[in-house]
Amino acid sequence: MLHTIPERDDIIEVHKRISRYIHHTPILTSKAIDQIAGCEIKFKCENFQKIGAFKARGAVNATLSLTHKQRRNGIATHSSGNHAQAIAYAASICNINAYIVMPENAPQIKINAVRGYGARIFFCEPTLKARESTIEKVIEETSAYFVHPYNDYNVIAGQATASLEIYNQFPDLDYVITPVGGGGLLSGTVLSTQYFSPDTEVLAGEPTGADDAFQTLKKGVIVPSVNPDTIADGLLTSLGDKTYDIIKKKVTHIILVSDNEIIEAMRLIWERMKIIVEPSGAVPFAAILKEREMYSGKKIGIILSGGNIDLTKIYFK
């Protein structure tokens, strides 16, 4: 179990540890997309990952890193999204209980997915306060181990393996870009880049309607995400102290994109590549399109972070 910033060898070991339980996802390219963007893009398809998002990497590593005693009473978290499924999946492979606090307005499909892995769900009002008080109660009752969605070095090391796989295949990228919400994926990507591809620059894309990471980098203190308003429902959270500490050393440029820009990028990926990404997963491509002059002719790795989307919602006009 990691209690300090993961080192180079830690990430290699984490990758070995989780490899039985996660997909080594493909990296796809598209001539049509490259033509539109004016650069050479390698899409790391974490939408094809277990549970449909990169979160499986961190949750599986965090869970496998627990001692027998720590995991004896199961694991718990609160999440309405991909982390809930990831924890439920991680518990299922370790054959332990999972307790998930979800807001009562969570989409049925996500509730079903969490239940599908055998997790027990506790519903609460859709406020952060209700979530926190409910998870506290659940942990008190069950003595389950709480796994944070991002502000945890074991989770961060797990997410770092996505870009490790990119660099193993493409060691000569000019840029790599991820979305940023709580910063788990971004901080993991910063570490892997530092260790395995130090000449690559790390960028992040963030929704204008949830620009707390942008504000945080600008002001130099963690700005909490207050009333975020964006369709990128995986990017509503604020940076944590552990993720911010890693991110601030290497990331100098966060590109803000509007919901319309996210939808347009998502549509291009669906239409041209015939693959499904969720709004949060389309944010980095939207960012590159927005600043296309700056990245003209460059080799860019984009992490398509997830593909879990409610298909009954209408996004395209």
Next chain:
Amino acid sequence: MLHTIPERDDIIEVHKRISRYIHHTPILTSKAIDQIAGCEIKFKCENFQKIGAFKARGAVNATLSLTHKQRRNGIATHSSGNHAQAIAYAASICNINAYIVMPENAPQIKINAVRGYGARIFFCEPTLKARESTIEKVIEETSAYFVHPYNDYNVIAGQATASLEIYNQFPDLDYVITPVGGGGLLSGTVLSTQYFSPDTEVLAGEPTGADDAFQTLKKGVIVPSVNPDTIADGLLTSLGDKTYDIIKKKVTHIILVSDNEIIEAMRLIWERMKIIVEPSGAVPFAAILKEREMYSGKKIGIILSGGNIDLTKIYFK
């Protein structure tokens, strides 16, 4: 150029001829899908093919098979769908003109795609009669070579390469299943199966609202498709004499599926596999789900024929 039913060696040669211009598409699997279907499915992803559908294979082969003299004045066809794009693409790689007759109500996205390959479009009223008279006029004016969408041995041999690729990777399938419209893909699949995997049984899926192939097999004469009514817009045409002649020797079972069953199958593929198939491409999986008892535990190859879909339409509720 083939004037008789393609032989084993013809299909191998066709595969070599077109391989520079088409994608060797991946074959994907999904544990979640297998669990739902109760069998082991290999999805041949022709939705990732050039122009987003298997039609690129046949059109490229037919065009490359023309003599210099035959193709000198370009190639022509009428189509509102994937064959139009395939012919436009084939012409672009041979550096010749393409003339496409399209109904005036064709979706803008398909018009743009055809134009994107540099083809010239002639619009006509959305009736078969108007299409035929317009293509006649276009060919008279341009002396272009008419490439039929399916009733052509060169097209059939091209489509046969999709299942050839399946058998190269999976030589032990119990069944292979394709959608059936005009029968180009199905007849090509019959030939490849006969030559490369004779123990595999060939099935077809067809929409209930366009069940002319089902009726044709039942009555033993080609039943034309009259006023077809289905969302599977790639399967509206009738079998041709060449495709029927091949199909009737090997295909004994065509499974009919309703539009609701097609939508449900399509939704499962989008949701579980995070890839986009068009309604026509989801027909074979809908067929397997419908008769799942019959295929329990079997190894089945499914050709996901295409992924071109108007994303502004709402399919899921």
